[in-house]
Amino acid sequence: xxxxxISYFVALYEEGSVTRxxxxxHVVQPALSxxxxxxxxxxxxxxxxxxxxxxxxxxxxxxxxxxxxPILDDVAAAHAAMARLSTAVSGRVTAGVLSSLTxxxxxxxxxxxxxxxxxxxxxxxxxxxxSFIAAVGDGSIDLAVINRPERPxxxxxxxxxxxxxxxxxxRDAALPVPLPLRPRDLARLDLLLPSARNxxxxxxxxxLRAEGVTLSPKLELDLVPAIAEVVGRSALFTIxxxxxxxxxxxxxxxxxxxxxxxxxxxxxxxxxxRDRPLSTAATAFVxxxxxxxxxxxxxxxxxxxxxx
Numbered sequence: 299x300x301x302x303x304i305s306y307f308v309a310l311y312e313e314g315s316v317t318r319x320x321x322x323x324h325v326v327q328p329a330l331s332x333x334x335x336x337x338x339x340x341x342x343x344x345x346x347x348x349x350x351x352x353x354x355x356x357x358x359x360x361x362x363x364x365x366x367x368p369i370l371d372d373v374a375a376a377h378a379a380m381a382r383l384s385t386a387v388s389g390r391v392t393a394g395v396l397s398s399l400t401x402x403x404x405x406x407x408x409x410x411x412x413x414x415x416x417x418x419x420x421x422x423x424x425x426x427x428x429s430f431i432a433a434v435g436d437g438s439i440d441l442a443v444i445n446r447p448e449r450p451x452x453x454x455x456x457x458x459x460x461x462x463x464x465x466x467x468x469r470d471a472a473l474p475v476p477l478p479l480r481p482r483d484l485a486r487l488d489l490l491l492p493s494a495r496n497x498x499x500x501x502x503x504x505x506l507r508a509e510g511v512t513l514s515p516k517l518e519l520d521l522v523p524a525i526a527e528v529v530g531r532s533a534l535f536t537i538x539x540x541x542x543x544x545x546x547x548x549x550x551x552x553x554x555x556x557x558x559x560x561x562x563x564x565x566x567x568x569x570x571x572r573d574r575p576l577s578t579a580a581t582a583f584v585x586x587x588x589x590x591x592x593x594x595x596x597x598x599x600x601x602x603x604x605x606x
Contacts, residue, residue, distance in 0.1 A: 301373065303337045304366045305573070306330050307345065311363045312452055314352050322573070371572065378575035388417035389579045394430035394442035395422055395587075396566070397522045398461060398498065398542035403590040411586045418579045426520075427497030434569050440580055443587070445497040446565040448504070453569045458584075459591055460563040461539035463502060464554040464602055468530045471553070478605045479555050481509040481562070489515040490534045496520050501564040502537055509558075526552065539564065540598055541591070547601040554602045 309319040310330065320327045338345050345359035355363065395404055404422065411420060423439065430442035434453060447455060465479060465487075475483040484506070491513065492499040506513065516534065519525050526543050529536045530551050537557070546552040568584055570576055576584070 299337060299340060301369075303333050304369060306333045307337060308363065308367060308370055310334060310346065310353060311355055311359060314354070316353065374572060374575045378577075387415045387579050387582055389577055390419040390421070391441075391577070391580045391583050392421045392439040393423070393580070393583060394425050394433060394439050394444075396427070396443055396445075396497070397424050398539040399443060399587075399591070400424050401522060402541045402544050403587065403594045406590045406594070407583075407587050410590065411583060414586070415579065415582055418582070420579075420583065426495070427500075428495070431569065434571060437571070437574070440574065441568055441570040441576060441584070443566055444569055445501045446567040447569075451569065452572075454572055454575075456568045458566045458568050459588065460565050461541055462599075462602075463505075463537055463557065463562045463564055464540045465535055465557055466526070466529055466538050466543055466552055466554050467535045468532065469551055469553060471529075471533050471535065473535075473555065477555065477603065478559070479557050481506055481511045481558050484537070484557065485511055485513060487535045488533065489513060490517040490519060490525055490528055490532075490536045491515040492520050492522075492525070493518040498522075498538075498564070502562075505562055505564070540602060541594060544594060544598055544601075547598070556602050556604045 305323055306319070306325075309322045310316065313319040313322060316327050316331060320330045323330065334345065341358075341362070343358035343362075344356055345362060346353040347356055400422070408420070408422075411418070423433075425433075427444040427447075430439070430444050431447075431451060431453070433439045434442050435451075443458060446457065465484065467473065475486055491502070494500070494503070503513070517528075519528070522538065522542055525536050525538065526546055528534065530546065540547070540554055543552050543554065547554055568576075570580075
């Protein structure tokens, strides 16, 4: 058994399809099938049940996966460690970043990163958690900042930081519920929220369901800048990460109200493929993003209303 056979086996096990597994390891299908058959002969075990539309691991296949998956992880970690020994940071990084961050910290990240790492080509995309998971999975982008998933993804998930979610209204909008604001009070407000297909809304609904609260917004809109604009010009309220409207809070065009204690926080994470560890350049980008986020949140809490 060699490392190539292990990587082919793990790809087939995790993809459940010879076609997808071959694409993942960048070989033609016959070559992958030949190596799997050779591995089965060597081990004296049938590792997969070949069905018309899929391959299903046998008991032996599941046992082997538990044994060899850590080997690939260790090899990937070794490659990443060796890459970090290089003092020159160069290459290309493609990343997906949620819109709440693109509106707030990303401009500063771009300026700092370009100055510190002029030999790195950085490409950022705005999108949703679901679209980023798919793009990381198929290799379209190297990494993404997403809402921390509640279920296994088959990707490496590294916790990043939390964003406090607050009630946001226009500067002159009268709040029709008393302060301090409780989660159940939100159901009494006229709300403009992202739609249910948006990861931000999913994270919000998940946390409020734990409090026995279900929201029925008057309007739904998935463009965070447009949400902030409409709320600032109407009597509607919204629920967004405070960082997403930090500029408007500083200008005074919007007001923010804390929702309950403990605070309502959505957790973000970095995701990337197991077989594509973060490069030195990508690691530097994540570090810059984290530092800019920490700087942007300094003093932000002073602009959030807690009580009367």
